[in-house]
Amino acid sequence: MISLIRLAFSNFKFRSLFFRILFLLVLLVVVTVFAVGMLANRYSQNVVKAEVKQSSFQMLEQTRRLMDTILNDVDQITIRLAQNQAFSEAMEAGSNGPSEADVDEIKSYLLDSYVTSPYIESIYAYYAASDQVQSALIGPVKSGETDDTDWLSYYRKMSRTEGKWLVRNYPDENKNLSQTQVTLIRTTPWASSPVKGAIVVNMNQQALFQIPSFRLMRQGEEIWMVSPDSSLAFNSNTGGQVPSDEFAVIQNKLGSDISAFTTDFRGSEFSFTAVSSPYTGWKYVDLIPNSSLYKSSNEIQRFMLILMAISIVIAVLAAFYLTLRIYSPIHSLVQMVNNKKDWKSAVPLRERSEMAMLFSAFISMKEQGAEMESQLKENWPVLQQSFLLQLIHERTKLHEERFAKFEYYQLPVSRNGFFVMVIRIDNYHGYINKYESFDQSLIRYFIAKLAGELSSPLCRSYSLHTESRDVILICNPDKSMDLEAFYEEARALADRILAAVREYLQLTVSIGIGELKLEAGDISASYHEAIEALESRAFKGYGSIAPSWISLDKKPVDHLLIRRLSELKREIVLMIREEPSEKFEDELRRLREVAEGAEGLPFPLIQHAYFQLIIEVFHRSVDLGLPLQSDNELALLQEKLLRLETVDDVVLAAQQYIRETNRRFCAEKRNGPESVAKQILEYIQNNFDKEISLGGIADQLHLDPSYVSRLFKQEISVTFMDYVISLRLEKTKELLKTSEMTVKDIGASVGYANQRSFNRIFKKVEGMTPGEYRDIHAPKKLNQDEIY
Template sequence: MNIRSTTNKNRFMQGKEERIRKKWYYQLLLSYLPVFFIATSIIVIISFVGVRLTIGNEAKRVNEVATTQMLKNIDDALRSIDHLILKEILNNVAFDKFFDLSKETDKYLDSLEMSDRIRNIIHATPLIDSLYLYRFRDQIVLTRDERIAIEQFQDKDFLAKLLQNQQQSKWSDLREVTETNVVTNETITRKVLTLTSKVPTISGELGLIVVNVRPYAIQSMIDQMANSSYSLLDFVDKNNTTIASVRDAALPQEDRLANQTHSFTIRSSYTGWSLHSSINNSEVYGFSSAIYYGYFAFWIAAIAAGAYWIYLITRRNYKPVEALMGRLEKYKSEKSLQLLGSDKRGEFDYIEHALDHLIDRFDYQQRHVEEHVKLRQRKLLLDLLEGNFVDRNDEIVKNMLEEQGQACVIVVEIDAYEHFVELYNKHDQYLLRFVVENVCYEVSQEHGIQVWAEWVEGHQLAVLFQSRESASQVEATSWKLSQWVQDNLDFTVTIGIGSPAKSMGEVSGSYERALAAIKMKFKFGRNRVIRFNDLPETEEELIVQPKVLKMIAQSFRQGDTEWSRKLLDFVNQTTEAHAAKENVQHILQLLLFSMDREMSEVASELRAIWKKRLLRLNEGLDTHETEIELSQFYCSELNEAYEDIKQHKDEKSHTALMHRIKEHIDKEYIDPDLTLARLGEVFQINSSYLSRTFKEEIGMNVTDYIVVSRMEKAKQLLKDTQEAVQDISVQVGYTYTMSFIRVFKKTTGLTPGEYRRLSAEA
């Protein structure tokens, strides 16, 4: 009895564990499949809509292009008839004999010849249904078959209406015309489109040529160009009467209207008729239905395959989790009350509780250790660089310093640090410093050099190199670090290399020499690697005589043209000397002091210009890191100040002169030799200076003003006098009349004769 009870209990527990394991498996599986179904359905729907919209838009574009081309072809065909008639009017002698009485030889023979020509034209042009000529002087109409008076002509009403209304377009709307066959005496009524041409083509005083075109010929053209299965077309005149159309005859009218979409209408600028087109939906979208069905079947198959794939992957990947869940369930049944306080909490609660506790303890200890080690490393390196006592038995010192080999300190300085601070926020600055430090470690490891680096200032990274090899590796590593920063970041660095240190006590001296090398960036420039050993042993002291500074300042104040050369000589002398930055700044301050003292004696407005530049010069003393940048800045600012002062002086002197030259032009415009060069000789000034200054003062250059002055006088003479154009051209300074006419038309848009006529009419 006990054995059977125990067996049943074991089976119950195994079944319970199996259900628990399967429960999470089904939850995991059902969490993936809905997302998969929804995502794929959305993609398929979007694809369906996209394909349909694409097909519709492309069909609309093709319909518009085809309709436009179709109307162009129709217009070209009709225009060819118009050109043919125009060519006959201009070139055919028979037309001249019929219409022009002075050229008539025999009116009956001429009419017979003209009728033959009409039949030839109709025969050669399939679009033409009929053609006849109407002569005004004797009211005679000539067709291909007869010569008849207007009163007996069957189309006389159209001619009368045409002469009465004087229609603007050459082409009439669709109309009915009645014609009697002279052989069979049969009367036929049909619809035609009529082209009317005047004879002659401009005045139309001799008569008219009337050409009737068959609408079914246009219908035939459209049928050849259009496909009724895809396009529905309606070609109408200005009264919206259908001339020709293309429709699907197999469909009733209401079905044709229901299937139309993407309507497009274009109007001919030549005839005034319009072509309406639309697309047959059933044909355009019927083609895509097969694609839709195939796409839908593929989608069903893809979803089924994807769902089965998810099932297999989930089943395979869940096996380790299933084993873990079984062990947790077994352990939980024994210890859950002790660990969690209640057996109602799930397995993942237990896992989460244990992992959170473990991770929190590990993170706390790790952060504590890293912060402590980093602070101690920074403190020890600073002590080494400053020459303070360092315990060699310290564990960190043992790890960071090698017992053998030699050390060397380099200083990596960020160039243009003020710009760096303005360009990047605090977080980005920290990140970029971290990048530079890491790159320093990486390139050093490539050369087998042990590195100890810390940021001693916001813009300076102190690096202690230790190597058993030659010290040249330090320079090679420094160049590689500098090149990497230049290629990959938006700023550059300058590196100063100190002298080698054979012991720990000599590290501070190497650091001081590295700082001295960095200071020479002022002389050598940015983005360089500067070795202390390359520096001159003694610093050259720059001495400048006060009289040199005073001479430059006086030349500046007096506006001497040699001022710029003297300043450049002074700057070159300063640059060539191996002087420290502080010495160069002091010399430049002395120069500014001398110039300011000289400028204190000038007029107040000139002194205001100088003071504005002086403020910028003083501010630029500390903002430029290199000597060449500082020198270029000073030369540029002082030259601009010189030009501003010179311009202010010139503005006071040349205004009156320019107005005198303007008055001279107004008086002497009659002189044919009045040119820019002649004015320069008269007033003894340079022609280019005269042209530039005259435009600044008057608003136009000298040559244009001479032309304007002469044209104004010419317009006055044309309006107030009846003198010949040749005489007026001489009076306004033009020897050749054609030159005057050409300039007058270019200036006013009219010839002198047209201007005089319009002025008289006004």
Template sequence: MKMIASLLRFPYTRIKSPSLFFWLLVSYMTIVVLLVSFILYSVVFYRGTIKEEVIAYNNVNLNNTMENYEAKIQLIENAVLSFSLNEHIAALDKPNFDYAAGSKLIDEIQKYLATNQSLFLENMIVYFKKSNVAIEKTRGADADVMFKRYYVSKTYGYEFWQQQFDNLYVKRILPNAVFSELAFTSKRVSERKLIPIIMKNQTTPSVYIIALIDAQKMYKAFHQSITDDFYILDDEQRSFFATVNSQQSHFPVLEGSHGYVKLDTNYYFYKKGELTGLTYVNVIPDDSIVSQMKWNITFVILLVLSVLFSMLVSFLFSVRFNRPVKQLVQSIQQLTTGFPWQKHSGIKEFAFIQERVRHLLDSNFDISQNLEEKNSLLRHYAYINQLKNIRNNAGFLKDLIKSNHPYRVVLFKLTFRPQLLEEIDDDEERATLFIRAYIDKILTERYPDSLTLQLESDQLLAVIYSDHAEHKLAETLDGFRIVLDLDRAYCFSTMAVSKRYEHPDEFNLSFEQTKSLIQHRKFNDYNQVLWAETESKLVNYFLMPAQEEEINASLNNGNESQLVQFMKREIAGLRKKEATEHEVKAFINIVVDRTKRAYIVNHLDAELLQTLQSRLQHSHTFEELEHLFEEWLPSITNLIKSKKEKKDHITSFVFDYLENHYAHDITLDMMADKLNITRSYLSTYFKEKTGTYFVDYVNLIRVSRAKELLSRSDVKIQDAAARVGYQNINSFNRMFKKFTGVTPSEFRKVERV
């Protein structure tokens, strides 16, 4: 009966627990089936949606083309209107034309076209009605000569240009036409396809400007399509512009402002511009869309072959992987049941596994004996792991701190000199490891239960169990200080000692206490020991209004002597009151921030400033700080002074106005009115000259001033926002985080730590 039961159980066991070979083969086959299913689904889905995707793609391309054309035409109109305000134009508007003054206008046109090449302007013609004279970039002539010889067009003759004085409008965009020049042999030369835009200024109605746009250059810059069959139509669907290869003379009815229409074998994608009222049309042949939906027989054959090959490889790999695992299982079964090992496998990896299994079994007894030592090591790593998350949850440390045993936490902050980092290839962690080994050796000799952990590449944490004998701990830390003083040229430290605690739940408090205490370190390169019992209030450094005005004036004017005197006076004051490293760093940050703003205002290369910031990070004494400023400030002021000689009047006015009125309501329109230029021109000009958008620069100035106010404990966040020009606290919070990376409340917490 037992034999029959065992035979009945055997198939059930095989079915319930399949072999590794079975699972490997099923897994690989499943992956192959999933990949094939995904490929087939992708192909079917692709065939079903390719037409919609191609249509959507062409709609997006045409929309981009339309937006680029509309934006560029608006920019050209604004630019030409701005040029029409040129004082030479008004002065020349008289019956007797002054050709000497006209030559200056020619120079102005040449200069304007050279500096605005991105507008695609081939030329600008200024037509004076009173004197019947036309001026362009290379010459001035009577209007009939200009339009009958130099700018000849079958579409726009001399009479057409005369009639434009009688038509009442401010601007007019004309369909493109071919303009050419007549040689002495009456042969047309220098033919080019141009789009004329007529701009009139109401202050001088007897003068208008013809801006000639290079139609082909604009088309090549903005057209995005797989074909070159592109048109621009007016309201009556007459051709306003057509590419060289375009042959279309009749268009289907285009209803609405955008969409597409299929007629015969072509798709007509169209989009109407809101600014000009022109309709942009792109013609796509039907075969370029339908051809994407056909099955590819080569793809099908390759897919079938790939599936067959994948199935074969899956089977062979499963067999090869299963064989050594099966042998390994058999060997372990023989070893654990007392049977001798079989002969070593011919496979190198399997033979190695056999040897390691024997070694692990033989070492089992030794591991049991050394369990206590391993538990101690585990406790050490548990401390490190929990300390990484101490800000979020310190409850895990209850089991690691001995209950009812008084303890103190000592945080070691190490500062490495550049010469040491060069010798050890910037490997701070390796240097910290050596110092940790020394500190741990001394502490375990005097306090057997103490732990010394490495938190960061430059931070150590020691947990010391001791009674009320603080003098003994003070002697120990003083001994560390004396030893570390021997290598002060390479490294110095700050040792922050927490108060005495007993309960494990207070570990988080003690650790945070040492981190706060580190901020009270005096600014020098000596090894310092800081005790929680002597902790004083942390002081922030900020500039008084007079100091603010002095440093800004010195930087903006490149006044080296005044700037050096300011630095020496402030450093002397900090040295006299033995300022903390936190306060000195705040002073350095203010100086660097003001210098950055001076660099932006004067469009200077920031490489010199970046080098100065890097050197400041490794300055740890007042002498080093003074020497560094004396070395670098002349270079900085010389750069600023040389740049002041090439002062840009527009950007300088903006900088000066914002510096004095940043708390007021400031808009781009208001600033453009003050400069008597257009809003779009000021926006483009300011971005090109400074690399920064006008709105971003306004917010940069305001956030910088807000940082200074928040450094003072007597100013509320809402008051700081209002004082720098933000009436909405949400806008202030959003802009502050954009430029600093933290919210105002987070910034204030960091400043007060």
């Protein structure tokens, strides 16, 4: 080798040709590696950008739905009051103001609205004829005598009956919570003109805009909620107002529908995505630094650069070695020609060398062609698998071209259509922990071969070997079938595969079946249908068969699931520190009912909703002094929940965590003196049927009423009034079922002297009047004095 290199460098003609070939080989390899590396890096950045954009729209849409629900609930409170008969009579009362009876009923409604909504900070009723303002706690007073008169200027600009959201400064300059507040002004009367008054609702900005679920956002990501007039924005992470200089960067770029743009912000480049609510006019903006978007792609880029450098070095060395090998026979031929004097005298040396080089190159190319053909035959199964992978991921209208490729890759098929079966290994986390990597591959291969043999009477099948939880079967029926026959045969085949895997391997699989597609270019559509059908496995459990043609009748909206879980959360958090009871277990059982009623929603959304419930219980237990079990307790809970594959497992995990938290509270309960909240709780339980008030209890304890209210809510997790109402209604339902007292007498016996207020509160909570409740739940008896 060394002598050959020395000879190459000593012969100028040979050395020149040697370096030309070497340069071309190196250039070809280097350019190819560099181009592939750059294209791969650009593709990875585009993929990351598209995925982040899609996830941003999904998060903004979820935020918009939640905020629309909250704002719509507040809007409905004002609409119901605007339609109330007492309120209409109060506006028509003239300059003397409303009657005492109307004032009491409106005050009761305002108080109920105030105590039942965590987002309402204050609520007023304004009577224009008498220029009086009535709040939830104070009767009608002149508007000039109230602490908050700033809203009047907005009201006077409203010339017709409407509801308008606005953001304004707090009237109290010492307010530390925020310097602005969100206000809804609903002018009245509801269905006529001119304007004779208004209902004014001031929202708790911190509670309204700070949403716990956004603590799981990506690093540096924020969501801004922009007021309808685009004058102010609020940060959902803190609930506070966005500084005006930061908001000004994007204020003029917000469109009326959906927009996405990139701009310099906070000294670096940020991506912004914005959507607008068609119902409330609020806008929602997701912003994330581009450095965070491309963090993973930058790591890929660095890896690609290192790989490119190593590849280039190896390519140069390989090219040099290959060039020497190419010129080895040339050198031998040159020596042979030099030994043949007749050849040497007949043909100049330069020509003889070129002919020998071409002859040697031709032989070398022929040998390499034969070697490549041999390698192609050895790698034919790999090429077939690559083609099958292309079938399930790429849809095309070039159906005949697909059929030609089937023939090229020696995969015979008929023209009777195609469908895809996805065989998914159940409890995959336990599967990979139980078996070694080699055994896992053998089991997947066995499942594919078993499924292929069982499907042979019905169709040809080609399995796609993947090192994942799914075994994919592309099936081609041997005979033409109508849809009914196909549905029956495909379902029967899935049953046979399911039973055989359970018998031979002692493990369960779930099978998704795609629709029958007549054209080869539509195989990917059948595959995606099978994958989507497997989503129902989360509700059906392990070992299920999911045909894609069986559609679900009910499609609940996601906010219904969130609302039901929120109701359960309030009850569970209330009882989390108490000894376990039947009611506590009933609430935990309802977690399963709510999940089962959400069939039709994506399984990841249900996982997220129940993880939010666990987060609420976790934060509540920490607030109440329960020590953490570990520094990353919440992260471990999330990791455990994401490994689960069925709704039953998710519900069971949530129930176990709540029970464990309750057990820890009971174990750490001290025998110290009874707290003020516990004293109040005991007093309410003994006197809830009487006229009791938080102010009277605070006076008796020589404490400030607002302090007692905060202490009670912190300890018991509900407000004073909510707890009193819940006790009264429980007693009411018991009397309606068991006694023969009139509804009026029952209301008076539980503390409601005003029957209209009693009926309204009962219907608001239970969804029906006391009389209707009695008709449904009270046992029917025969009157012995009447003839039926």
